[in-house]
Amino acid sequence: MIVDRRLLPHLDLPLLGAVIALSLIGLATVYSVTMDPSTGQPGPEFWTQVYALPIGFAALLVCLVIDYRTLTQRSLFLYGALVIALVAVMYFGVVRGGSRRWLALGGFTLQPSEFGRLAVALVLAAFYGESRRSARSLFELASGAILLGVPVVLILNQPDLGTAATLIPVYMGIVFVAGLRTKWLAIAGIVGLLLTPVVWSYVLADYQKERVVTFLDPSKDPRGSGYQQIQAKITVGSGGLFGKGFGAGTQSGYGFLPVAHNDFVYSAFAEQYGFFGVLVTLGLYLIVILRSLDAARLAKDRVGAFLVVGILSGFGFQVLYNITMSAGLAPVKGLTLPLMSYGGSSLLATLAGFGLILNVRMRRFTN
């Protein structure tokens, strides 16, 4: 046994159980929406997901057995590896759908940006958690922001606004628990508000502006980007209390709901299982978040607590945003739902992240 036997009682089984349950529910939903109704056979996406699951849990196990402090101490190496990988994507990346996000590794492809959250969380936890540094001074805030900024710019360049956006909550979560002054929080809020028009004019691309406009008024473009939002709402709303049943979704089954296995997997799920299914999965996600916060609370050191909060912030932001979007209540953005959406790299990175969170709680009493 590579793990010290004494650590096992401290493994957070409810958290692990909820993670496994959500990933299996996701797998079933991917099965149902990619299924060919004439043959009853699921699509290739399902099989990718089937292969990705055990690999993901293997990654979880790896991240669990290595003491997280070993990882945070070497976090700069990992961070450097991420930056190199992202730069490699710039030059050798595989282009799909207009974006250069993937690296071809032998028979399969890997999306390095999905591991950005982990690397950034590790390096920031180490940066703020080690020694007496905290996020009180502006210099410390800015140093962390630079660590965040490098991968964000590289990912934005792919372009992949959604994934880049998920890195920012990692930084914000860590600096928040690392003692960010309330004053700075307020200033950040005001600056953010003031910057909105600047961002609108100079940062956002036309297609992104269009998405925001059609979110505010989907009827402006009912056939274009408003279409997805309208159809998502119809999909969720027609599910009712108990849903239409496994594989019986009409919106996802007949192609009215776009990318039902990926960005809108939760809409498809809500259509099939209705409000009760929604309550069950929301409950599972909430268990995952609350148990993870417990892990942060119980962590034996600041590094562990910050690491948990960093990973969890990225995860929580993505979950909340995607579920809100899947009900047609947020602008459509290419953000997947962690644990449930199709996507091997995403699943791998997410499960590895939970390996680290479990790791922190398990080692609360070790030295």
Next chain:
Amino acid sequence: MLTPGAYEDRVNLQTRLLVLRIGAIAAFGVLAISFWLIQVLQNRRYEELAINNHLRAIPLRAPRGVILDRHGQVLVQNRVSFTIGINRELSEDLNQTVEMLARVTGADVAKLREKLEKHRREPAFRPIPMIEHATDPQVAAVRAREFELPEVIVQIMPTRTYPAGSLAAHLFGYVTEINSTQLEQPEFAGLQAGALIGQAGIERAYNDRLMGRDGSRYVIVNSRGREIRDLPDTEERPVDGQRLQLTIDLDLQRALEAAFRASGFNGAAVFMAPGTGEILAMTSLPAYDPNAFSGGTDSDAISRWLDDKLRPFQNRLIQGRFSPGSTFKIPMAIAGLGERVIDPNHTEYCPGAWTFYGRPFRCHKEGGHGVVNLRQAIEQSCNVYFYKLGDRLKIDTIHAYAEKLGLVGTTGIDLPGENSSLVPSTEWKQKTIGEPWYPGETISVAIGQGYVSVTPLALATMMATVANGGTRVTPHVVKAIHNGTDWTPMPPPPDKGRIAIAPEHLQAVRDGLWLAVNGAGTAIRGRIPGRDVVGKTGTAQVISRQGAQAAAGRTDLDLRDHGWFVFFAPRDNPQIAGVVLAEHSEHGYFAAPIARFVLETYFAKQAGEPLPPLPQDALPPFWVPPARAITTPTGAGGQ
């Protein structure tokens, strides 16, 4: 290993983690409430939107009811027609497909291209109809090339068909797709664009029974609109239209149309059972072909008919109004006898003209008829006899009798668009013209001129009333309705009143009418030996004599007078009554042979004898007046 300040750090960290915890619970609470609002509270709305997304109703056309004659012979039915279309999803090169299709079917490439352009914007899964009502050889040619042209498909469409072409066109009417105005009318509530409805005749009057109810079949379509699968459980079968049995006798109808067409005249005619008002045959000429509206809509023919000055769409029998001329002497005689102004033996002297209110009124016979009694006055159509009778009767009495006999207002036939007939009264003139009635005007009315204006059907109803002894029956064309399981007789419409006519009076009028056909009268060409046909001719002035002189040579319209022949037979036990109006025939002399041929057919059929062969050209013996644009009248009207 606590460093200074570590305790504070710890407390601070715990507080911030608590903030995150509360934030997470609040956010998930809001999410749950949002989903509850959408999924539970607004479920009905979104469910409907989802159903509208993927369910399409495909209409299943209910076949229109078949129309039969009184003996069960098919008059109007449905046939399948074929539409050749292109399924664009299967075509690799549309241009090539169209060229191939044109070569195979012999259709015009340019026209096919035009069709293609017209439908190009429609969703690709919907086949484009290229050749509607394709001929059998075209269908066969396409089917034989199934493998070379898989994108060319043949669709079956139900089509209304009138096997006898323009025969009784005005009786049957025609069907077209419902127009936008009609879609908003309550009569057609529940119908959708594209529904076929009757636009005239029986098709219109009995549209709700003939139409049946379209069914529908639901299919699931995907987001591109392509059918994925049927939902057989949700299919609503169409309810077939009800079958109608008419009072029409197809053999009589054929005889009438053939005889009328052979005569070369336009006009109208009707034959009815005087006891019940059942119409046995009716026509209006010129006619259109109702197939032009349903058998591959022939817009050239339709616009030609619409532009035709002879107005083929008008049903002259119920919509045309004409002065009855001398046929009006029949109600005059009944009024005179009924009011005891005259008796059957009353005589008048006819010197060839008579002066009333300082104006001379002429008889048509130069030198006059001499002394004539009522029977002779009817037989020879003496104007002077009826001028004098009219002068004594007064206009309102004439109006009252004409109304009881069926010459005022509508007859109430179960066909749409009937016009009212008019016999004037003092009240009518005051109301519409705003002038009092002048007694001199009554003199013209006495021989069916002046303001008198009646439809041929009203005149036929008058003849039926005289034939049946005084009951004003309501003419009708539907005898029974098949509701899907069995035939239900159509209750005959109620009579429109009754006039008591003394038997000796009735006999006198019938005798006069018998003499007109069988004696020295003007209707000798209506005579059938042994059948005691009784009748009367009349002349309907097209324009006044002064008008004719003024218009001489200045119009291309035919201004010659119309000829009437009204009749029933046999005299003492009438079974059939009716009217023939031959336009511009100048004299009932030419209308009578048309009636005679139909009556011969009627009696032959009754006796079980072979029917007389249909005339091909003119009815022998027959004389057609040389065509003239204008006739300068030489004699008085009313012969």
